[in-house]
Amino acid sequence: MKADAIFQEYNDHILLTYTRMPAIFVKGKGSVLTDIHGKKYLDFFPGWGVSNVGHCHPKVMGAVREQIGKLIHIPNNFYNPHQAKLAKELIRIAFEGKIFFCNSGTEAIEAAIKFARVHGGGKRFEIITTLNAFHGRSMGALSATGQEKHQKGFGPLVPGFKYVPFNDTAALKSAINDQTAAIILELVQGEGGVNIATKEYVQAVARLCDEKNILLILDEVQTGMGRTGEIFAYKHYGITPDVMCLAKALGGGLPIGAMIVKNGLADLFKPGMHGSTFAGSPLVCKAALGVLKAIYADKMMKNVKLQGPYLMGKLNELKSKYDFIKEVRGLGLMIGIELTIPGEVIFKECLNRGLIINCTQGNVLRIMPALNVTRRQINKAIHLLDGALSAVTAHSQKAVL
Numbered sequence: 001m002k003a004d005a006i007f008q009e010y011n012d013h014i015l016l017t018y019t020r021m022p023a024i025f026v027k028g029k030g031s032v033l034t035d036i037h038g039k040k041y042l043d044f045f046p047g048w049g050v051s052n053v054g055h056c057h058p059k060v061m062g063a064v065r066e067q068i069g070k071l072i073h074i075p076n077n078f079y080n081p082h083q084a085k086l087a088k089e090l091i092r093i094a095f096e097g098k099i100f101f102c103n104s105g106t107e108a109i110e111a112a113i114k115f116a117r118v119h120g121g122g123k124r125f126e127i128i129t130t131l132n133a134f135h136g137r138s139m140g141a142l143s144a145t146g147q148e149k150h151q152k153g154f155g156p157l158v159p160g161f162k163y164v165p166f167n168d169t170a171a172l173k174s175a176i177n178d179q180t181a182a183i184i185l186e187l188v189q190g191e192g193g194v195n196i197a198t199k200e201y202v203q204a205v206a207r208l209c210d211e212k213n214i215l216l217i218l219d220e221v222q223t224g225m226g227r228t229g230e231i232f233a234y235k236h237y238g239i240t241p242d243v244m245c246l247a248k249a250l251g252g253g254l255p256i257g258a259m260i261v262k263n264g265l266a267d268l269f270k271p272g273m274h275g276s277t278f279a280g281s282p283l284v285c286k287a288a289l290g291v292l293k294a295i296y297a298d299k300m301m302k303n304v305k306l307q308g309p310y311l312m313g314k315l316n317e318l319k320s321k322y323d324f325i326k327e328v329r330g331l332g333l334m335i336g337i338e339l340t341i342p343g344e345v346i347f348k349e350c351l352n353r354g355l356i357i358n359c360t361q362g363n364v365l366r367i368m369p370a371l372n373v374t375r376r377q378i379n380k381a382i383h384l385l386d387g388a389l390s391a392v393t394a395h396s397q398k399a400v401l
């Protein structure tokens with residue numbers, strides 16, 4: 001199929017739920033994507049946080065290739081050795097507990113919402129989340145997402161959600177009442193603009209949850225799997241959650257999500273209370289095991305700790321060059337560049353020049369390269385971004401004249 005025919009098919013037969021860029025990718029390796037015309041792009045936002053180990057990592061490809069010839073799917077009323085092994089590995093690197101596997105971040109959040117309601121025993125059903133959070137798009141996860149722009153038009157929402165400002169302990173304290181069942185928190189708000197929770201705040205939240213028997217549910221769908229330089233972001237904060245939601249990078253591109261519940265609570269879910277037809281199949285679990293192997297064998301978190309500050313330093317150099325860059329902030333390789341001007345035109349200019357980044361909240365450029373990104377690739381990306389920023393500056397100056 002030629003490019004024009006593909007665009008036409010999308011136009012004719014696919015719902016317009018996304019704003020798509022006119023690029024058709026057909027191949028990927030590491031941090032490089034190749035489009036249908038053979039043009040190469042440096043991917044500094046691989047799969048919106050899905051491809052942490054880079055595109056087509058040999059350990060993931062090998063695991064998938066091996067499994068696909070044997071058995072793809074088996075329903076969850078039977079046992080599957082790869083799900084058992086993946087659960088064991090995840091518990092080993094997270095905290096003592098048990099796992100429910102699902103297919104996406106939204107589903108991991110839905111599972112956590114149901115779990116919180118069961119834990120609350122019917123009396124405590126309210127869930128507090130933060131403004132600018134993003135937890136997914138199903139009705140439960142959307143109701144947990146404290147952003148009107150995503151909720152508009154879909155009301156009535158699921159009752160029982162309250163939103164408080166992020167990083168504001170006092171606001172959280174005053175929102176808690178006898179009906180509070182849980183708090184759902186992103187430690188770094190991704191879609192919300194790369195807002196980083198402070199250590200004092202997170203520790204205060206954990207203390208409050210402990211004191212009041214409220215579940216602390218961490219949404220590590222985007223921050224998990226090494227993104228911030230620790231395998232899970234909570235490890236930066238000296239706390240352990242009661243429940244943790246994972247997805248995105250866990251399957252290296254295959255759809256898998258997980259809700260991990262700490263021991264002592266784990267047996268609240270009984271047979272028949274929750275489930276999923278596709279979840280945790282041999283194929284996706286093998287892919288996830290390949291992802292874990294890749295992260296640890298290739299020492300990717302060490303690379304994040306090395307390249308994250310280097311990339312932040314380079315971006316701060318751009319900040320001193322362009323006065324419309326307000327702030328560069330990040331944790332590991334989860335980085336946001338807040339602008340005083342709209343970011344979309346810059347994101348598009350980057351794409352034209354062969355650099356994939358993202359723009360969120362209208363004015364925050366988001367950069368989340370693969371965990372194994374090299375210094376050379378970072379230097380190239382900075383060069384391309386610099387070019388895009390200066391082209392946009394020149395263009396807007398011309399528009400003023």
Ligand SMILES: Cc1ncc(COP(=O)(O)O)c(C=O)c1O
Pocket residue numbers: 104105106107109134135136137186190191219220221222247248
């Ligand atoms: C923090 C967070 N939670 C939940 C989700 C929803 O995940 P999914 O798109 O896999 O359903 C996302 C997606 O971007 C996310 O960033």
